Amino acid sequence: MSQTGKGSRTGRALIEQINRTEVPADGIAMWHLGQEGMAVKRGGRILYFDPFLSAELGGDMRRNFPPPLKPEEVTNADYVLISHDHLDHLDPYTLNGIGKSSPNARFICPAPHTARLTEIGISEDRIIAAKVTEAIELEGIRIQPVACKHEEYFTDESGHHGFLGYILDMDGLVFYHAGDGLAVPELVEELKKHPIEIACLPINGHDFKRFGQNLMGNMTFREAADLADAVGAELVIPMHYDLFAANTENPAYFVDYLHRAYPFQRFKMFVPGERMLYLSERLPR
Numbered sequence: 001m002s003q004t005g006k007g008s009r010t011g012r013a014l015i016e017q018i019n020r021t022e023v024p025a026d027g028i029a030m031w032h033l034g035q036e037g038m039a040v041k042r043g044g045r046i047l048y049f050d051p052f053l054s055a056e057l058g059g060d061m062r063r064n065f066p067p068p069l070k071p072e073e074v075t076n077a078d079y080v081l082i083s084h085d086h087l088d089h090l091d092p093y094t095l096n097g098i099g100k101s102s103p104n105a106r107f108i109c110p111a112p113h114t115a116r117l118t119e120i121g122i123s124e125d126r127i128i129a130a131k132v133t134e135a136i137e138l139e140g141i142r143i144q145p146v147a148c149k150h151e152e153y154f155t156d157e158s159g160h161h162g163f164l165g166y167i168l169d170m171d172g173l174v175f176y177h178a179g180d181g182l183a184v185p186e187l188v189e190e191l192k193k194h195p196i197e198i199a200c201l202p203i204n205g206h207d208f209k210r211f212g213q214n215l216m217g218n219m220t221f222r223e224a225a226d227l228a229d230a231v232g233a234e235l236v237i238p239m240h241y242d243l244f245a246a247n248t249e250n251p252a253y254f255v256d257y258l259h260r261a262y263p264f265q266r267f268k269m270f271v272p273g274e275r276m277l278y279l280s281e282r283l284p285r
Contacts (some may be wrong), residue, residue, distance in 0.1 A: 008273035010068045026283040032270030035243040047079045053094040068273040071097020083179025084163045092120040112156035136161035142169040148181030161203040191231040199233035202240035204249040221254035228252040
């Protein structure tokens with residue numbers, strides 16, 4: 001398929017770009033897939049975060065742009081990380097398709113929701129239950145699940161959290177994908193324990209009207225910027241503001257607030273399907 005814009009690709013052209021991108025030892029490559037979907041490559045491993053590749057969510061939640069990939073085109077996934085069981089994060093159509101097209105991929109999911117993956121056809125031996133009490137050790141990657149307050153905390157009968165973010169230490173480069181959640185003191189204190197270099201944060205906010213429509217809230221653009229500064233992130237990437245007209249935010253507000261409050265904070269605004277190659281400021285070259 002052809003490019004959708006300068007620096008962005010779709011379909012098999014996007015997968016081919018991910019496959020052939022060479023990442024330096026002190027770097028990481030990232031691709032934005034819309035909403036909170038991200039593809040990340042480091043150390044030869046390819047990870048997908050919260051991919052939502054369905055054509056529609058249903059009801060009034062219509063996409064503002066088509067998916068940059070079809071699930072059957074995702075043939076290169078090593079790991080798929082799912083933050084929580086909302087359809088734009090845990091999408092049966094997307095995950096079933098990736099499970100088939102990437103037969104060696106493993107799926108990391110909050111412990112309360114692993115049964116959802118088996119229901120959609122992913123075998124238990126491919127599923128890793130994520131718990132905030134246990135770091136997940138993979139080859140070259142250490143994943144620390146972090147509890148999120150997505151309007152409220154959710155725990156199952158065993159006390160395992162159902163709303164998670166993930167801190168990944170990938171050979172010394174620390175990457176945080178927040179999933180959905182509010183900026184609360186408990187989260188800030190937990191994140192400060194880790195030398196986070198890249199923080200991917202939702203910015204679409206929260207209000208009583210959307211809560212009444214069962215749209216759970218996230219950080220506001222100000223809260224996301226404040227959190228990135230509080231935890232010392234070198235680079236902040238805003239998410240969850242672009243895909244559905246009924247639940248968006250103007251990212252220009254985020255950029256304006258950063259420029260006024262934290263003028264030296266680096267950030268990246270992605271176009272869907274766009275690649276960014278980031279070289280660490282902290283790792284030796």
